[in-house]
Amino acid sequence: ATPTAVMVGTGVGASQGTLIKGGQALESAHKVDCIVFDKTGTLTIGKAVVVNTRLLKNMVLREFYEPVAAAEVNSEHPLAKAIVEYAKKLREDEENPIWPEARNFESITGHGVRAVVRNKEIIVGNKNLMVDHNIDIPDDATEMLAETEGLAQTGILVSIDGELTGVLAISDPLKPGAREIISILKTMKVKSIMVTGDNWGTANSIAKEVGIDNVIAEAKPEQKAEKVKELQASGYILAMVGDGINDSPALVAADVGMAIGAGTDIAIEAADIVLMKSNLEDVIVAIDLSRKTFSRIR
Ligand code: ADP
Ligand code: MG
Secondary structure, eight states: OOHHHHHHHHHHHHHTTEEEOSHHHHHHHTTOOEEEEEIIIIIBOSOOEEEEEEESSSOOHHHHHHHHHHHHTTOOOHHHHHHHHHHHHTSTTTTSOOOOOEEEEEEETTTEEEEEETTEEEEEEOHHHHHHTTOOOOHHHHHHHHHHHHTTOEEEEEEETTEEEEEEEEEOOBOTTHHHHHHHHHHTTOEEEEEOSSOHHHHHHHHHHHTOOEEEOSOOHHHHHHHHHHHHHTTOOEEEEEOSGGGHHHHHHSSEEEEETTSOHHHHHHOSEEETTOOTHHHHHHHHHHHHHHHTTO
16 A cells, blocks of 8 residues: 555544554554454453352451452452442442552462452452462352353452452453454454453353354463464464453564553553454454555555
């Protein structure tokens, strides 16, 4: 395409809410034949809500949630936001809650968080995080995890001072139209793959809902990037769509990295194209625009 065509193309993109960082990104997009989608915040709305809590110890919900929220309030993760929102509603100072201090806060990317609250060690996250800390998972908890995964929800475990204390079921529904977007991509001869740090059970349930057959779950950030490179090595021209810090290595590795506008700053920086409105359909708009811009010059 002529420099003018590229300028016009990027301009049209911008006016439609698709920020294309330079001509190279616009050019690569028309060759894309495979897209790797992150799950949380990308295919799903990323506004998760707690829908169920099972306590394994004798305590009231408010008492249970206080240290959990005190730890999670330090995390940017959508699941953390859901947990804090839920915990707020259990309190009288709901509008402006004062959480106890969380010391030694640590975020374990793709796994969860850890902190010391009121002299107790609080660990909140997935099963692997508990296994890594040698925390025993009773049958009750395993059962509830299986149940939540079957419902396409995410099960989060809470350990207090080394003892598994509760299981939360968190639901994060698909973005409206997600299923249609995947099916339109199929007609455009673009293959869709889902890569997520979430567990296999939940990942498979969501993939089935959205109509993606190809899933990789429990993937660490480096593994997301590795998968991208592996697909490129097998000949695909690849776009990655993601929103999280954990997606940035894959966004950089992809031929075209696309960040969800509502995503984290690090993902937006790592991407070549930013979907400002956070709409999945803008993935198609971007590819379409590129195809139109670059088919004129033949
Ligand atoms: P995705 O790739 O779907 O965006 P992540 O890699 O961000 O997911 O997270 C993977 C999993 O790690 C989550 O499904 C959750 O089980 C756990 N996790 C990550 N961050 C947190 C957190 N702040 N609190 C609780 N669990 C978390
Ligand atoms: Mg995400």
